[in-house]
Amino acid sequence: MNVSGKTAIVFGGTSGIGLAAAKQLAAQGAKTIAVSRDPDKAGEVPAGITLKKCDVLDREALMQLFREHAPFDILVSAATGGGRSIGPFLEMDMDGFQASYAKLWGYANVVRYGTEHMSEDGTIVLVSGAPARKAKSGQVSLSTVGGAVEALVRAVAPEIAPRRLNVVSPGIIDTPMVAAQGEERKAHYAKMTADNVIPRPGTADEVAQAILFMIENDFVTGTTIDVDGGWLVS
Numbered sequence: 557m558n559v560s561g562k563t564a565i566v567f568g569g570t571s572g573i574g575l576a577a578a579k580q581l582a583a584q585g586a587k588t589i590a591v592s593r594d595p596d597k598a599g600e601v602p603a604g605i606t607l608k609k610c611d612v613l614d615r616e617a618l619m620q621l622f623r624e625h626a627p628f629d630i631l632v633s634a635a636t637g638g639g640r641s642i643g644p645f646l647e648m649d650m651d652g653f654q655a656s657y658a659k660l661w662g663y664a665n666v667v668r669y670g671t672e673h674m675s676e677d678g679t680i681v682l683v684s685g686a687p688a689r690k691a692k693s694g695q696v697s698l699s700t701v702g703g704a705v706e707a708l709v710r711a712v713a714p715e716i717a718p719r720r721l722n723v724v725s726p727g728i729i730d731t732p733m734v735a736a737q738g739e740e741r742k743a744h745y746a747k748m749t750a751d752n753v754i755p756r757p758g759t760a761d762e763v764a765q766a767i768l769f770m771i772e773n774d775f776v777t778g779t780t781i782d783v784d785g786g787w788l789v790s
């Protein structure tokens with residue numbers, strides 16, 4: 557797909573990976589709508605990006621947004637959905653664990669209600685995470701939610717053809733998801749990536765490049781690209 561002149565909706569498009577994808581899409585001439593619960597957090601955005609407020613867990617609001625912008629060609633969701641429960645499984649707060657699945661339900665809502673409003677050659681990209689296939693200690697919720705997202709993509713892709721559905725799986729990426737600043741932030745990323753083949757955090761732009769590849773290449777569907785600094789082989 558040549559994205560120039562196409563309409564794209566990017567959920568979670570106001571921060572981190574989603575914002576980087578929205579900027580790359582707009583730079584290539586796509587009319588881009590970047591969506592989140594609090595879109596003001598995006599700050600100044602380049603021409604070609606419109607900010608919209610919507611919670612991916614609010615199905616009515618989501619359906620309304622899709623009706624308003626139909627027909628569109630590109631859907632991306634990088635919306636985390638809510639909180640994440642991290643820590644040893646036997647100490648896990650089970651309500652927190654269940655709440656981590658908000659990411660899956662947000663993605664499922666986007667695909668379920670967005671697909672019918674897309675052009676015939678429409679394309680969808682979701683974002684999972686490296687723990688889906690290699691969990692480190694304390695990452696049970698990240699792993700199981702990410703695994704469910706990747707299974708959702710493989711199961712749904714054949715059903716929505718000729719529209720395409722893919723997923724990008726990032727490793728540790730430097731985004732506003734981590735609140736720490738300064739030395740504390742540096743130390744966090746150094747510790748999290750020390751054992752990786754490429755021992756540094758990735759950038760949101762590096763992940764967005766893979767999202768753009770999934771959008772532009774008409775021969776990929778139902779699959780995953782890893783942008784993880786070698787996490788899976790470390």
Ligand SMILES: NC(=O)c1ccc[n+]([C@@H]2O[C@H](COP(=O)([O-])OP(=O)(O)OC[C@H]3O[C@@H](n4cnc5c(N)ncnc54)[C@H](OP(=O)(O)O)[C@@H]3O)[C@@H](O)[C@H]2O)c1
Binds near residue numbers: 637
């Ligand atoms: N950064 C990493 O190291 C990393 C690693 C592996 C996987 N990932 C995955 O990559 C994706 C993007 O992460 P990121 O690092 O870019 O995070 P981020 O900078 O925190 O951005 C998350 C975005 O999602 C939006 N969002 C969250 N819940 C939402 C909801 N219910 N409805 C609509 N929008 C919602 C947020 O905006 P509002 O708060 O305004 O709604 C924000 O725009 C996530 O799925 C994350 O799990 C990230």
